[in-house]
Amino acid sequence: MSQDQSLSAFVGKAAEEFDVPGVSVGVLRDGQEFFASHGVTSIDDPLPVHERTLFPIASVTKTFTATALMRLAAEGKLELTAPVRRYVPELRLADEEAAARMTVLNLLNHTAGLDWHLIDGDEGDGSLAAFVAKLAELRVIAPPGTRASYSQAGYNLAGRVIENVTGLSFEKALASLVLEPVGLANTFFDPDDVMVRRFAVGYNRGEDGTLRAAQPWKAFPAGTRGNNPGGGAVSSVSDLLRWARFHLGTGDGVLPAKELRRMQEPTVPLRASTLGDAFGICWFLREVDGVHTIGHGGSGNGQFAELLIVPERNFAVVSLANAGPDGYQFNQSVVRWALEHYLGVVERDPEPLPYDAARAGEVVSRYESDAMDLDIATDGSRLTLAVGIKPEIRAASEADMPPDYPAAGMAFLPGDGDEYLVTEGGLKGQRGFFTRDEAGAVVGVDLAGRLFGRAPEAP
Template identity: 75%
Template sequence: MSQEKLTAAVEALAEKFGIPGAAVGVLAGGRETHAFHGVTSVADPLPVDERTLFHLASVTKTFTATALTRLAAEGRVDLDAPVRRYVPELRLADEEAAARITVSNLLNHTAGLDWNLIDTDEGDGSLVAFVAKMAGLTLIAPPGARASYSQAGYNLAGRIIEHVTGLPYERAVAALVLEPIGLSNTFFDLDEVMTRRFAVGHNRDEDGTLVPARPWTSWRAGSHGNNPGGGIVSSVSDLLRWARFHLGAGDGVLPAEALRRMRERTVALRASTLGDGIGIGWFLKDVDGVRTIGHAGSGNGQFAELLIVPERDFAVVSLANAGPDGHPFNQAVVRWVLEEHLGLAERDPEPMPYDEGRAREVAGRYEIDVMNLDLATDGLEVTLGVGIKPEIRQRSDADMPPDHPPARIGFLPGDEYIIVEGGLKGQRGFFTRDDDGAVTGVDLAGRLFTRATDHGQAGRRPVAR
């Protein structure tokens, strides 16, 4: 792939999605190709380049998982052991479940923990404070029963790293992973970031104008207590180096076999845009019959996407600094690169015609600890809107990302659906039912949203007559 062709594609997609600044990198057969678009900030513009720092948000989880995998390879952590072996102070509302959760449950999102509503900034912002506040958390499922994406689980994993190494999480990950791999442009410390060129996130105000997002990091990952799940900052060049490491033989940091095990499926995912399974820190997806591993991240107006194709010695990185369209921009870039360079085409499934019976039984409000999801029907179409709970917004001093307004969804076979417009276009999910056939939850972006209110007959499968 020529740099000119990649640059032209990135420029066209950035214009289409209204992205002020983006960095894209492709690794193919050991050779890197970069493409850049626009500026770091509309308020104080500098050109984006290969060393411009972006907040990677949840891509951080691949670093946390790799650090724990190294500790496991060194015999210092047993991934199948209960978390309490390493974090004896862990308490949850369900004590039996707290004793059963394993390290692996945290790494593949099967611990049963809700997403994450713990304000460690009220204390000292540490992982110690985070774990102390977990005592009030209830479980959304028994440990090991199902996957549901959890920031809290990865933050708890970070506390394991602290206990085992005797170091703060950030210093431990630097020593275990960043420094030996040579990731010299990857940081947790904002003092390090502020002395370098960095991208500013942007959100759209009510009239659609892009404005700088504040705070700079995500409102969900703005303290040390949230760093293991979403606090890392890096550049396209360092992310390609990270991909090289995971495509290689371990570089003396990890045995090659341990790297390979990170790519093996530990749990299946159903109807998820994230993939069809989870390894150790990686989402696994077959694209046109070829296995890929990857992870995405979304911060406050910043979005990151990393996809690796091990059997083709290939990787692609896409970083964008505008929400909510940074996500579909990154998805479009990755799909274009895969088809252009590897001939792998990923297509969204076609939705079925509108079904009023299905529409009425799913209509209602669903929630996780920090967000509401609303499904509604007007008799002609079904819409899905998702946003931060008003009470969370009211308590926060931060300018939080805007909500996703109602967007049309289409039904797919087997209680599955796909979003067909808006900033979440292409996201897939499914509805969960109880033993009586009532819809009790909806999965979106790997997270289980549970039904919030009693809607009478809403949620029940129509009875055949």
């Protein structure tokens, strides 16, 4: 069986196994491209998915934003180590010292100390300026530069840096700096550009197992431009493989090769994280079976995206899926299969420890971010983890939101006792760790690179 046929066979089988309506996958190996798609763009109005079908790529957008900032830095128009306020003097935060100290690099490697996302930051005219004006309401979770915590808000603020430095809207600046010179002709932000092309409708699975069309279509509704830098792009497998070629290359006159390589070098370590072993400049850096990889994922409303690049093997894989939460598991299975099938690189899951009642008692509690609650509980024989959007936020929203992740098994990993693995459910395979204060008490938990603090009323 040829590589094309093997890829198509696996993608079709996996899409049916995870019951995802439409998927699109691409592999780049030594300059040769392989594509495989399966299913339809929409259950109600079906069209076959192909490599140019558009999917919201959510946080994979951050790689475009970071590359645009790197180009501005290479051209001497900004300094990565400079305070953000040099370029966004209007910035105000709840912590004035943090606002003064925060650098552009802190935004790019998620060490700015900002919570994940300002959930109502799209009020007003939906612009980046309006988003930044509300940042004073966002919790500062750590002094800038002291720890990594994945932040959508930080990348939206980075988008405002681009606007103020270039004098253009973020979308026009990104097109000029990155999209057009790299040749990404099938990547968009405006729904008006999307609706005249083939695109995939997202779906969420209800408690009864049925799929329901996700609304809003993108992770953030139309008119909320303030979220575009962190997650607003729409693209295709064909364009994302071209994007991978660019980051595997010499910069194509857009960015010096040394700056491309700089983006792939560690800037801050990550502990027990599914995202990777470290953040580069935007990229998640991860060693798999002794091989260095860079990548980024994205999750939207019923849509999941995954991009993984192996620089030393001139290899990349892209996987896009239009159902939640199962699209995440589909994408992970595709990446693992592609690494093993094309490169002989095998990713192995860590082996969890048996249930420990004493350890469980230390961590059972509610934890929270600005937008979500995370509940860890025990029935005396196992630990479970549940994650959901805060009820007050869900109730206040006029748009449909993705369903919560119900309680699913988790277990501690060997080591110091503070690292864990989710063993089942939609978050299966996610790793994280618990944070302790100076007295040794558990005060927080990291999941998907985001810090959830122990709720004040929690024991």
